[in-house]
Amino acid sequence: MSHISVSIDDEHLESMGSVARALQDQGMQVEQVLDGVGIITGSISEERRLLLASVPGVAAIADSSLAYQLPSPDVGIQ
Amino acid sequence: MIGASPAIRKGQRTGRFIVVFAEDMNRADLLGAMRGGLTVADSRDFEDDNVDLEQTTEADVTIFSELGMAVMTTEPAQATAGPILSVSPELVHHVLPADEASYVKGYCDGVADLSARLLAASQGGAGLPAETGPPFADTAEHTWGLRATRVDSSPLSGRGIQVALLDTGFDLEHPDFRGRSVTAQSFVRGEGPQDGHGHGTHVVGTACGPKNPSTGPRYGVAHEADLFVGKVLSDAGAGDDAGILAGINWAVANGCAVISMSLGADVAAVHPPYTTAGRRALDRGSLIVAAAGNNADRDAGQPGFVGPPASSPYIMAVAALDQRLEVARFSARSLPATRGGQVDVAAPGVDVLSSWPMPTRYNTISGTSMATPHVAGLAALWAERTGLRGRELWAVLSMESDRLSAASVDVGGGLVLAPQ
Known part of the structure; x- marks a missing residue:
């Protein structure tokens, strides 16, 4: 399973719930439907990932597994 | 400049004058201010405001309504009535000089100017006054960052503007x-919005x-x-894409005009x-707005690179x-x-004093x-001064x-400054 973010095209911004259900039907575990920015986050197995691209409303699929780490509070450059 | 005669070119002025009106003037005011025996052409009399200059040559005054400006053939003294902001001579603009000799002279001038600048730079004489004067320092009244960005003399306060800090x-x-x-929300599992690190309290203080x-x-x-405080990094300073995207979504949904993210990953993409x-x-x-990143070590000749999320166009x-x-x-x-x-853009980022969780208070x-x-x-x-948002606000900052x-x-584009 890999974490992904699915960008929704402009035409489907008003119907992201339906797109999320269609993504679930293809095996995606949907975690967040972010209607302010038109992104659905979640995870999917590598073998099923390609299936998501054919879901109507999907503009792009990207890995979203970057980690962010601040230095500890006592470090001078933050 | 198409059609300009050699005589006009020599004088660099057309003999006409450009009048700039106060912003709030309506059509009646404009005409009233300009009339008085003068023939007036108004851009609104032409289809879609496309002024055909051939048709306007007989007019003493041509008003460009959308620009709040007019070009007039008479002396400026005749146009003193009404709320006029300025009157300037119309200048001739050249695409290229007319003959070879003046072209070569222009080229010589350019080379002379360039060599003067390069020589000045090599002697350490170049640079803006702010860069060649004494370095900025904190005073009893203001941090150096507020002084350098001229916040100390700005009458604006951000009143009515919603600012999100995701940290x-x-x-x-x-x-x-x-x-x-203060509206606070945590997007970190198992942690509330209270800052257990210090970084978030510091950036909230500066903004x-x-x-x-x-x-x-x-x-x-x-x-x-x-x-609007969105916690997307844990007390240990760790975060991931899902939490950061959720924070952005929350700030956008709440109508925040500005979203600040002092975070990044060292990935060159x-x-x-x-x-x-x-x-x-x-x-x-x-x-x-997002931090470019701290992965440079310029003393060692490594300039680093901008990573996500700041690397988004x-x-x-x-x-x-x-x-x-x-x-x-x-x-x-x-x-x-x-x-x-x-x-x-760039802003003060060295030895910045701001708030820190109690009891430390400042750092x-x-x-x-x-x-x-x-x-x-x-x-x-x-945003408060102009009412502009999104791409237009970006353009104003630039x-x-x-x-x-x-x-x-x-x-x-350089150091962002406060409205005065």
Whole structure:
């Protein structure tokens, strides 16, 4: 399973719930439907990932597994 | 300049005058101000405001309604009635000089100017006054960052502007923020919005700290802005894409004009989720600013690179400046040959004093994390002043920044300044 973010095209911004259900039907575990920015986050197995691209409303699929780490509070450059 | 005669070219003026009107003048006022025996042509008399200059040659005055300007053939003294802001001689603009001799002379002038500039630079005489004077320093009244960005003399406060800071949360009990409007939400599992690190409280302070803190100099820019604190980094300083995207979504949904993110990953690429998020945020009137990154070690000859989320073309990447307005040694450089991976603007980011969780109260630290909330606060001031949002607010910040001698790959369009 890999974490992904699915960008929704402009035409489907008003119907992201339906797109999320269609993504679930293809095996995606949907975690967040972010209607302010038109992104659905979640995870999917590598073998099923390609299936998501054919879901109507999907503009792009990207890995979203970057980690962010601040230095500890006592470090001078933050 | 098409059709200009040699005689006019020699004088550099057409003999006509350009009049600029007060902004709030309506059509009747314009005509009233300009009439008095003069023939008047109004751009609104032509289809779609397309003025055909051939048709207007007989008119003494041609009014360009959309520009609030007019060109007139008579002496300026005849146009003193009405709210006129300025009258200037119309100048002739050349595409190229007319003959070879003047072209060569122009070329010589250009080379002379260039050589003078290069010689001055090699003798250390180049640079802006702010860069050649003494370095900025904190005073009893203001931090050096507020002085360099001219916040200390700005009448704006960010009142009515919603500013989101996505970070490690905020010390909700900090005495400097008593009575302020603060909306706080955590996107970190198992942790509330209270700041257990310090970084978040520091950036909130720089962007939106009070005009009169309990002790010490003023350190905050938009002191009357409405605060939206989104915790997307844990007390241990760790976060992931899902939490950051959720925070952006929350800020956009709440109508925040400015979203500040002092965070980044050391990855030399554009990260697609932030391209989408940044573009949609701008579409909905939210400007995202993010730290360029601290992965440079310029003393060792390593300029670093801008990473996500600042590497998104739709997110404003902020570099850090020192007290001499030179790029900080840790401040990352634009990502080579990558659309969007560039530094966009710069702000103070060395030895920045701001709020810190109690009982420590204040802390002075450095980083592009500290430069970013300066720009967020300044964006709130410009949003208040102009009423503009999204891409237009971005454009205002770019227009209203001071160009620096440092390379644009390091400082972008330069030092962002406060409205006066």
